[in-house]
Amino acid sequence: MHKLKVSVSFSYGKKEIVKNVEFEGKVGEIIAIIGPNGAGKSTLLKCIAGILKPRGIIEYNGIDLTKLKPKERAKIVGYVPQSSYPEFAFTVEEFVELGTYAGKGDVDEAIRRVGLWEKRKEFITNLSGGEYQLTLIARALAQGGDIMLLDEPTSHLDINHTREIMEILQELKKEKLIIAVFHDLNLAINYADEIIVLKNGETAWKGKSKEISEEVIEATYGIKPRIVREDGIVAVLP
Numbered sequence: 246m247h248k249l250k251v252s253v254s255f256s257y258g259k260k261e262i263v264k265n266v267e268f269e270g271k272v273g274e275i276i277a278i279i280g281p282n283g284a285g286k287s288t289l290l291k292c293i294a295g296i297l298k299p300r301g302i303i304e305y306n307g308i309d310l311t312k313l314k315p316k317e318r319a320k321i322v323g324y325v326p327q328s329s330y331p332e333f334a335f336t337v338e339e340f341v342e343l344g345t346y347a348g349k350g351d352v353d354e355a356i357r358r359v360g361l362w363e364k365r366k367e368f369i370t371n372l373s374g375g376e377y378q379l380t381l382i383a384r385a386l387a388q389g390g391d392i393m394l395l396d397e398p399t400s401h402l403d404i405n406h407t408r409e410i411m412e413i414l415q416e417l418k419k420e421k422l423i424i425a426v427f428h429d430l431n432l433a434i435n436y437a438d439e440i441i442v443l444k445n446g447e448t449a450w451k452g453k454s455k456e457i458s459e460e461v462i463e464a465t466y467g468i469k470p471r472i473v474r475e476d477g478i479v480a481v482l483p
């Protein structure tokens with residue numbers, strides 16, 4: 246069990262943004278969603294998060310997530326939005342507690358797990374971009390659900406913070422299903438187990454991340470990259 250089944254479409258007005266995207270995932274996996282700007286990646290994630298109401302099926306362990314009330318759904322799915330600069334001067338611990346259904350214990354535990362315990366009394370407006378991203382992850386973590394969705398968790402981060410976030414995700418996947426949107430193909434290929442490539446709202450390719458080919462990338466992005474494979478590491482050179 247611990248399996249997510251997704252088969253959804255979503256339209257803004259008459260414009261279909263997500264077209265029959267189907268995949269399955271289970272606890273223990275990282276699934277990366279990649280694709281060009283405007284492909285529908287964030288929209289797909291928001292559908293799974295319950296922020297948007299898609300047509301189709303989103304089922305976890307046989308439970309139809311689209312039918313759950315927000316509070317019930319939040320116990321299963323955590324959502325980490327695209328990071329934007331924080332506007333309000335909450336402390337880290339106030340922010341992690343805010344909007345979650347977590348108890349104090351879960352809040353403390355989540356802050357510890359992302360390594361921000363020393364900064365728990367700090368205002369989020371004083372954090373670096375990387376620390377703020379960790380705070381967003383802690384907030385989703387505090388809800389304790391089996392599924393964690395992240396929209397570009399490493400955008401604007403330096404190599405140090407990028408590694409920190411990716412290592413946290415590797416650790417979390419032992420007990421969760423992680424679904425994350427990435428623009429960085431190298432991160433997606435090397436850290437995710439599965440990749441879903443979206444183009445114009447459709448699934449252009451899906452499969453084991455390291456099996457993605459030059460042809461798939463060329464067909465999706467319109468440029469022929471070089472892919473170097475060595476010692477189990479895959480490097481995509483634009």
Ligand SMILES: Nc1ncnc2c1ncn2[C@@H]1O[C@H](COP(=O)(O)OP(=O)(O)OP(=O)(O)O)[C@@H](O)[C@H]1O
Pocket residue numbers: 257262280281282283284285286287288289
């Ligand atoms: N609120 C909205 N109303 C109407 N159209 C929208 C809305 N939000 C997004 N769209 C459109 O949906 C399409 C997909 O957007 P989405 O943000 O899901 O793409 P994306 O793949 O995440 O892009 P990016 O990589 O640039 O973040 C775009 O054409 C966008 O203009």
